[in-house]
Amino acid sequence: MADLSVEFCGVHFQNPIVLASGVLGVTADSMAQVVRNGAGGVTSKSLWPYEHKGHPNPTIITSEHWMLNAVGIPDAGPEKAREELARYREVCDAPFIANIVGGQMEDYVAIAKEVALMKPDLVEINISCPNVEDELGKPMACSIAKSSEVTRLVKEALAEAGAPHLPVVVKLSPNVENIVSIASSVLEAGADGITAINTVGPGMAINIETAQPILANRVGGLSGPAIKPLAVKYVYDIYRAKKCPIIGTGGVLTGRDAIEMMMAGATLVGVGTAVWARGQEVFGLIVNEMNEWCDANGVKKLSDLIGKAHPKN
Amino acid sequence: MLILNTLPQVVKIKKIVQENEQVKTFVLDLSLGAKPGQFVMVWLPRLDEKPFSVAMDNGVELHLAIAAVGPFSNALHALKEGDQVGVRGPFGTEFACEKGQRLLFLAGGYGAAPLYYFAHKASAMGCQVEFVVGARRKDLLLYTERAEQLKNVHVHVATNDGSAGFEGFNTVLMEKVVEDAEAEGKPVDCIYTCGPEIMMLKAAQLAERKNIAAQISVERYMKCGFGVCGNCCVDGLGVPSCVSGPVMPLEKVLQLKDFGKYHRDHLGKKQYFNF
Ligand SMILES: Cc1cc2nc3c(=O)[nH]c(=O)nc-3n(C[C@H](O)[C@H](O)[C@H](O)COP(=O)(O)OP(=O)(O)OC[C@H]3O[C@@H](n4cnc5c(N)ncnc54)[C@H](O)[C@@H]3O)c2cc1C
Ligand SMILES: Cc1cc2nc3c(=O)[nH]c(=O)nc-3n(C[C@H](O)[C@H](O)[C@H](O)COP(=O)(O)O)c2cc1C
Ligand code: FES
Numbered sequence: 001m002a003d004l005s006v007e008f009c010g011v012h013f014q015n016p017i018v019l020a021s022g023v024l025g026v027t028a029d030s031m032a033q034v035v036r037n038g039a040g041g042v043t044s045k046s047l048w049p050y051e052h053k054g055h056p057n058p059t060i061i062t063s064e065h066w067m068l069n070a071v072g073i074p075d076a077g078p079e080k081a082r083e084e085l086a087r088y089r090e091v092c093d094a095p096f097i098a099n100i101v102g103g104q105m106e107d108y109v110a111i112a113k114e115v116a117l118m119k120p121d122l123v124e125i126n127i128s129c130p131n132v133e134d135e136l137g138k139p140m141a142c143s144i145a146k147s148s149e150v151t152r153l154v155k156e157a158l159a160e161a162g163a164p165h166l167p168v169v170v171k172l173s174p175n176v177e178n179i180v181s182i183a184s185s186v187l188e189a190g191a192d193g194i195t196a197i198n199t200v201g202p203g204m205a206i207n208i209e210t211a212q213p214i215l216a217n218r219v220g221g222l223s224g225p226a227i228k229p230l231a232v233k234y235v236y237d238i239y240r241a242k243k244c245p246i247i248g249t250g251g252v253l254t255g256r257d258a259i260e261m262m263m264a265g266a267t268l269v270g271v272g273t274a275v276w277a278r279g280q281e282v283f284g285l286i287v288n289e290m291n292e293w294c295d296a297n298g299v300k301k302l303s304d305l306i307g308k309a310h311p312k313n
Numbered sequence: 314m315l316i317l318n319t320l321p322q323v324v325k326i327k328k329i330v331q332e333n334e335q336v337k338t339f340v341l342d343l344s345l346g347a348k349p350g351q352f353v354m355v356w357l358p359r360l361d362e363k364p365f366s367v368a369m370d371n372g373v374e375l376h377l378a379i380a381a382v383g384p385f386s387n388a389l390h391a392l393k394e395g396d397q398v399g400v401r402g403p404f405g406t407e408f409a410c411e412k413g414q415r416l417l418f419l420a421g422g423y424g425a426a427p428l429y430y431f432a433h434k435a436s437a438m439g440c441q442v443e444f445v446v447g448a449r450r451k452d453l454l455l456y457t458e459r460a461e462q463l464k465n466v467h468v469h470v471a472t473n474d475g476s477a478g479f480e481g482f483n484t485v486l487m488e489k490v491v492e493d494a495e496a497e498g499k500p501v502d503c504i505y506t507c508g509p510e511i512m513m514l515k516a517a518q519l520a521e522r523k524n525i526a527a528q529i530s531v532e533r534y535m536k537c538g539f540g541v542c543g544n545c546c547v548d549g550l551g552v553p554s555c556v557s558g559p560v561m562p563l564e565k566v567l568q569l570k571d572f573g574k575y576h577r578d579h580l581g582k583k584q585y586f587n588f
Contacts, residue, residue: 027546030552060536209323214320
């Protein structure tokens with residue numbers, strides 16, 4: 001049995017597989033169940049500083065190779081988040097990543113202050129959701145100035161709220177011209193790591209009998225196996241340029257996929273859409289497959305594989 | 314079972330039957346091989362999509378019994394025969410029984426429809442079914458006439474106002490039927506229930522007290538229907554009720570922290586039952 005544990009921004013994870021934001025992340029007990037199923041840690045669904053309605057249904061549709069979602073990040077606000085995180089701590093030891101989002105700059109500050117008091121292990125800033133574009137969504141994901149500003153503001157807010165050492169990762173969108181320059185700028189603004197990537201697109205699926213887009217929101221973020229090569233490439237590019245801690249997310253279904261993501265440079269591997277393809281048990285399945293691969297290939301410590309696909313200078 | 318393709322199929326409404334002032338049965342021109350207890354998502358483009366239990370899937374047609382309670386179900390009720398709807402599924406777990414068993418069904422509201430479908434199957438498996446149905450008054454009863462026609466299915470009616478059958482709650486009638494079965498020397502093997510949570514809570518409590526097996530249809534606010542969004546996850550177990558339910562055995566239901574106490578709305582916020 002290989003040592004599967006990893007250190008990420010100073011936080012210890014028993015294994016590198018973490019639940020990606022937005023999937024099975026509404027309640028504490030659901031996230032605790034994801035850990036019981038084998039995940040090394042979890043990420044909450046994006047938290048808002050106020051109650052935020054999502055989109056009407058259909059919000060998630062799938063075909064054999066992809067998923068489109070336009071859930072629209074519904075959230076009941078900080079009071080619920082506080083209760084759920086407290087409950088999570090009662091029932092589960094694995095690290096908790098609080099993913100935060102807002103419609104405006106001030107929102108990120110407000111939710112960061114709230115979250116600081118909830119004492120998560122890490123904060124992930126979502127600047128990249130493609131299905132709330134009418135709000136901050138795309139304008140921020142693509143702007144070096146805005147994404148570094150939000151990082152700086154969140155860091156300051158956490159410090160003000162008494163959590164100056166709480167590590168912050170910024171979750172980037174693949175729908176940008178140069179993801180490495182966004183990554184560089186948020187790291188310079190104080191981010192401790194990067195999550196790459198959020199969903200791609202948005203995309204659309206049309207029902208031809210009714211000639212209507214299927215998602216009520218018409219468009220939604222693309223995830224699942226179809227986006228894995230993009231995710232691997234972006235993780236690779238960011239790691240090559242910055243050698244920073246990365247949560248590699250996008251299309252991981254199997255232990256081999258997760259190892260590929262680590263070789264590209266990821267320390268943690270986010271898993272979301274795979275729940276659709278392999279069920280709630282997918283986390284443990286992936287961890288077992290990684291372990292078997294390590295054993296079969298004489299790898300004693302999984303973390304030795306991080307960035308292995310990069311040439312040694 | 315894992316479902317990879319969840320794109321809705323668009324089908325014609327073959328027939329619409331007004332069952333009572335609240336409920337219409339929609340007969341759709343397709344079969345999804347859905348089992349009793351499972352549900353489908355019904356889609357109206359540009360409006361919404363919601364879960365509905367299967368009231369019959371006979372290999373040719375799919376029946377859904379839909380109560381008009383809000384914007385989406387009212388929009389469905391405004392449709393005409395020949396109009397189209399989208400459906401995807403089937404999703405979730407099914408009711409199960411063994412050959413020759415004696416079963417008690419407890420139904421309230423539209424819950425009578427999926428239990429009718431199950432009665433159909435149980436009857437064919439040589440089971441004896443005590444079908445306890447309740448409604449506020451006689452003209453709100455659902456599927457009782459249909460159920461009475463099934464072999465070895467005995468319908469027991471309760472109405473709050475006494476306009477038909479037993480006067481009072483069907484949960485009180487249920488206890489009586491269970492005790493009569495005991496007295497007869499052929500006790501009930503399993504209790505099945507679908508309908509309002511307070512009613513199902515009473516059924517669970519009776520089953521626990523009397524040490525009878527039970528299968529309970531736990532309905533929570535569902536968005537995706539296939540275990541991804543997490544909105545329908547039940548507290549205690551933390552599993553999505555759209556995949557690990559809606560039908561759950563009593564042992565599981567007794568581990569739920571929310572059963573009989575609260576459910577979560579579309580934002581994931583707890584809404585306490587006030588009964
Ligand atoms: C597994 C399952 C099976 C169901 N089977 C049937 C059925 O056979 N017949 C039937 O008439 N109804 C059934 N329902 C309930 C049905 O989905 C809702 O009553 C209906 O969608 C109401 O929508 P609306 O817009 O008309 O009303 P709204 O005003 O939106 O809602 C009225 C009430 O319905 C419930 N509801 C609304 N949306 C949902 C949702 N997405 N998931 C769960 N509950 C919801 C809530 O309790 C809400 O308070 C089932 C629900 C579930 C979860
Ligand atoms: C249904 C669904 C909801 C999502 N919601 C969020 C969210 O609230 N916040 C966020 O940062 N990312 C969200 N995402 C993006 C995922 O966290 C992840 O970055 C993306 O789906 C790619 O990974 P995957 O292919 O493993 O799902 C969501 C994805 C899906 C499929
Ligand atoms: S409805 Fe989405 S997980 Fe159950």
